[in-house]
Amino acid sequence: MTLEDARALDATDPLAAYRDKFALPEGVIYLDGNSLGALPKATPAALADVATRQWGDRLIRSWNEGWIEAPQRIGAKIAPLIGAGEDEVIIGDTTSTHLFKALVAGLRSNPDRHTVISEAGNFPTDLHIAEGAVTCVPGARLKVVAREDLAAALDDDTAVLLLTHVHYKTSDRFDMAAWTARAHDAGALMLWDLSHSVGAVPIDLNGTNADLAVGCTYKYLNGGPGAPAFLYVANRWQDALASPLSGWMGHAAPFAFEDAYRPAPGMKRWLAGTPAMLSTAALETALDLWADIDQQLVATKSAQLFDILAAAGDALGLDCVSPRDPAKRGSHISFRHPHAYELTQALIAQGVIGDFRDPDILRLGLTPLYLSHEDVWRAGEILCKIITSGSWRDPRFSTRLAVT
Amino acid sequence: MTLEDARALDATDPLAAYRDKFALPEGVIYLDGNSLGALPKATPAALADVATRQWGDRLIRSWNEGWIEAPQRIGAKIAPLIGAGEDEVIIGDTTSTHLFKALVAGLRSNPDRHTVISEAGNFPTDLHIAEGAVTCVPGARLKVVAREDLAAALDDDTAVLLLTHVHYKTSDRFDMAAWTARAHDAGALMLWDLSHSVGAVPIDLNGTNADLAVGCTYKYLNGGPGAPAFLYVANRWQDALASPLSGWMGHAAPFAFEDAYRPAPGMKRWLAGTPAMLSTAALETALDLWADIDQQLVATKSAQLFDILAAAGDALGLDCVSPRDPAKRGSHISFRHPHAYELTQALIAQGVIGDFRDPDILRLGLTPLYLSHEDVWRAGEILCKIITSGSWRDPRFSTRLAVT
Structure with a gap:
């Protein structure tokens, strides 16, 4: 999967228009919508x-x-x-x-x-x-x-x-x-x-x-x-x-x-x-917002987003604990890693917000309404850089927060 | 109690400034803050x-x-x-x-x-x-x-x-x-x-x-x-x-x-x-809003507001079921009346919002933070007009709402 492949999927994504229904901060790729969903623009x-x-x-x-x-x-x-x-x-x-x-x-x-x-x-x-x-x-x-x-x-x-x-x-x-x-x-x-x-x-x-x-x-x-x-x-x-x-x-x-x-x-x-x-x-x-959405389109896009991160994880040799068969999973992908906490914090510092689940899970949520294939591809790239550079070893990433 | 008496009490009311902290609609005297308190202006x-x-x-x-x-x-x-x-x-x-x-x-x-x-x-x-x-x-x-x-x-x-x-x-x-x-x-x-x-x-x-x-x-x-x-x-x-x-x-x-x-x-x-x-x-x-408020001032003003409506009720011969001793009551006043429902609706139509409690109670809440003595005095006057004129007998006031 290349950036061009991801953009090609975005170009024909039937759910692409929903991204504009949400207020998301600049510079953030939000992979934690499975913990707290994003703000719909209509809500305020x-x-x-x-x-x-x-x-x-x-x-x-x-x-x-x-x-x-x-x-x-x-x-x-x-x-x-x-x-x-x-x-x-x-x-x-x-x-x-x-x-x-x-x-x-x-x-x-x-x-x-x-x-x-x-x-x-x-x-x-x-x-x-x-x-x-x-x-x-x-x-x-x-x-x-x-x-x-x-x-x-x-x-x-x-x-x-x-x-x-x-x-x-x-x-x-x-x-x-x-x-x-x-x-x-x-x-x-x-x-x-x-x-x-x-x-x-x-x-x-x-x-x-x-x-x-x-x-x-x-x-x-x-x-x-x-x-x-x-x-x-x-x-x-x-x-x-x-x-x-x-x-x-x-x-x-x-x-x-x-x-x-x-x-x-x-x-x-x-x-x-x-x-x-x-x-x-x-x-x-x-x-x-959900009234007109075909759940099958959501499932199909979720599977595509999953595959992008699964491929990134495979290339890094990460232990993906989520099922490969889309019928056997939800809409998040989790990697087991002894330093999952530090990886999560290093990702957040780079604008990729996922979460950590005790004791060793890096969890990334895939929300088809407001994530593009390009977003998820970029998140994979950032994960790759953090792991290959070892930048997650910075001591500031090991400070435990109250809510993980 | 005359309108001038009420205004005199307002002139020295140590809680008077709090009225401006609340957004209340024009033309309404809100005597139901004991059911749903008013909107603080800071809340939106x-x-x-x-x-x-x-x-x-x-x-x-x-x-x-x-x-x-x-x-x-x-x-x-x-x-x-x-x-x-x-x-x-x-x-x-x-x-x-x-x-x-x-x-x-x-x-x-x-x-x-x-x-x-x-x-x-x-x-x-x-x-x-x-x-x-x-x-x-x-x-x-x-x-x-x-x-x-x-x-x-x-x-x-x-x-x-x-x-x-x-x-x-x-x-x-x-x-x-x-x-x-x-x-x-x-x-x-x-x-x-x-x-x-x-x-x-x-x-x-x-x-x-x-x-x-x-x-x-x-x-x-x-x-x-x-x-x-x-x-x-x-x-x-x-x-x-x-x-x-x-x-x-x-x-x-x-x-x-x-x-x-x-x-x-x-x-x-x-x-x-x-x-x-x-x-x-x-x-x-x-x-x-409550951080700096002396509860004794609230109690003292509540008792004054109560007395205004109690006097109005006495003048009308209404059956006040609330204790006359302020130490023995809360901050609302209730009258028992066989047509309490219609009276409540007639008051609301005149901009005085109180509530009805099944089967025969007209209940008027006294909230010292956003009610003036003049407000409560005027509510008493309107109650008096509704009862003496019999305007509450209008059939539209007997339609039962889901929430009373």
């Missing part, structure tokens, strides 16, 4: 509107002018990105909180089963929250096993199989249809964490018959730092499951001010407190 | 900065440039408003979610006790969340009793007494010192919901020896619609209590990506998911 104006007009001018009246329906309205905008019905998704809270709700509700839905199974090395909050969720259901327990032991671990005590669709470190992607079928064959519910796959790869929750899913909106969906997360509950479970976080916004009649909790019908019952409307408005604006 | 610029510079330009680097410490930094800004130590408060999530964490943790702290006691007619989410929390602890139960039966209900099975300091309908205020002492005498933990009192009345959690507290920041604190809530855990309980919502942000080393959960020391363990930074930035800006 949307924030100014929600603050100045909706809050400042309309004040409390805005709850009747679009705010109260926002969690469902925005959920419906996420639905087509995950193969869900518009009435199967709601946004709010955080991925962690939605995981907690889904796990406790899932465990309670079948009192004859007591085990949540998940994968060792899953994203930490999935395992941490599962630890907390099982303490809320008598007899429940969490079983964390290596990926190769997952299938054998499923048994007639399994209540919920909790898997993250795309692995945050390696980019390994589970076969959603196959694993959902395995969970169902064992009589368990399938709960997917889509944080690293939504907006990165095509997802079909309905088509694969998944039961529950959660996901993050501040990565590939560009909703903003800490943007509200989403929860999916398949229609067939919506009446049977209820949230342990039974707050007033999930009540059937929140403004009747009844002492006793009655869960709302549909997805609304998964709301708890008052939604953070400023962060919510930014998310809605970001999602409007 | 702060939102533009967090979006355009911090997110858009600094991107992921902002987590190391102030974001990761924000929940504790902002908690420390709330601390002086509630009589807490700076290391006893954290912000994030919602009041409902913090209530859930505090109740489950409180119940688990003393396995010999099983009962949460709260008040019938408490704000709904307090009771709804308590219903959910007790299902997460074996043997736990919720006992909801009338205010006059609370003292007698405390016994040696009481784990937590959950009270809302200022009642959202009536404005009745519990004596924090007396009720905390009663809870402690019974061997129970005292958990205060300060949603309707923080920024409205002086609060001394440390001085009254309270154990736990939660509160809302989008009312008197003007943090913005659905702004992150706060949680207070007294220093003496911080090592013993842990959150059932054990998400990664509350881990002792979130970026070490360990499979097993280890709660962080101090208040950080109460974090769960990634904080909603846009809403968080608006909250921080709003709190900076």
Whole structure:
């Protein structure tokens, strides 16, 4: 792959026009959109509107002018990105909180089963929250096993199989249809964490018959730092499951001010407190960008971007831990290296922002909406220069930051 | 009280200058700051900065440039408003979610006790969340009793007494010192919901020896619609209590990506998911306004504003359900009226924004930072005209909105 090859791909890229929808700083090649997505250019104006007009001018009246329906309205905008019905998704809270709700509700839905199974090395909050969720259901327990032991671990005590669709470190992607079928064959519910796959790869929750899913909106969906997360509950479970976080916004009649909790019908019952409307408005604006995007085009371009960096890594003899088969990965590429931290910092100093994942992973996110093939080719060149020159050995690159 | 009297009070009002710190629409007298506080003029610029510079330009680097410490930094800004130590408060999530964490943790702290006691007619989410929390602890139960039966209900099975300091309908205020002492005498933990009192009345959690507290920041604190809530855990309980919502942000080393959960020391363990930074930035800006404000001045002005509306109500023969003694109430005044809904709508049509609380309460919030005595006097005049003219009988005022 030469610079000319990369530019030729850019010339015919059907997603090229989206780059102009994002505000990115000069001199930066941003390969961390899988951690915090870039700022859509439309977002600052949307924030100014929600603050100045909706809050400042309309004040409390805005709850009747679009705010109260926002969690469902925005959920419906996420639905087509995950193969869900518009009435199967709601946004709010955080991925962690939605995981907690889904796990406790899932465990309670079948009192004859007591085990949540998940994968060792899953994203930490999935395992941490599962630890907390099982303490809320008598007899429940969490079983964390290596990926190769997952299938054998499923048994007639399994209540919920909790898997993250795309692995945050390696980019390994589970076969959603196959694993959902395995969970169902064992009589368990399938709960997917889509944080690293939504907006990165095509997802079909309905088509694969998944039961529950959660996901993050501040990565590939560009909703903003800490943007509200989403929860999916398949229609067939919506009446049977209820949230342990039974707050007033999930009540059937929140403004009747009844002492006793009655869960709302549909997805609304998964709301708890008052939604953070400023962060919510930014998310809605970001999602409007996705309305006309063909997910297959995203997947195709992601694969091309991956190949550029994979080739650069191969030329350097780097240990690429991400699958070569695009159907088996998400939209980031990771290299294992004993000095991955220093490499990451040296790249950032050169304007190539990726991230480090403890203990030894250099992770580079590939976001087809705002990265060109040329951007990624240049990032590969810079990586090459840093490694071949040894410039990453500069002591300033080994100072550990609080957030890596 | 004449218009001239009101203006005379405004002329010597030590808080008068704060009115100019808020953006309020022309022609509106806003008596609903107890539901959604007004927009500080500084907030839109702060939102533009967090979006355009911090997110858009600094991107992921902002987590190391102030974001990761924000929940504790902002908690420390709330601390002086509630009589807490700076290391006893954290912000994030919602009041409902913090209530859930505090109740489950409180119940688990003393396995010999099983009962949460709260008040019938408490704000709904307090009771709804308590219903959910007790299902997460074996043997736990919720006992909801009338205010006059609370003292007698405390016994040696009481784990937590959950009270809302200022009642959202009536404005009745519990004596924090007396009720905390009663809870402690019974061997129970005292958990205060300060949603309707923080920024409205002086609060001394440390001085009254309270154990736990939660509160809302989008009312008197003007943090913005659905702004992150706060949680207070007294220093003496911080090592013993842990959150059932054990998400990664509350881990002792979130970026070490360990499979097993280890709660962080101090208040950080109460974090769960990634904080909603846009809403968080608006909250921080709003709190900076409070830094130099003497809470006693707020209380004194609140009492003066109350007296103006109480006098107007008396002249109309309205049934004021709020206590006449300022030490026994918050910073709103409520009238019971069989047509409270229509009265509220008729007031709004005249530019006086208050709210209705099912089934028969007209509630008017008194926010000393941005209301003048003249504003409140004029609101009383308009209420008088609406009632004496019967203009509230116009059928358009009886159409029920989704959010009242």
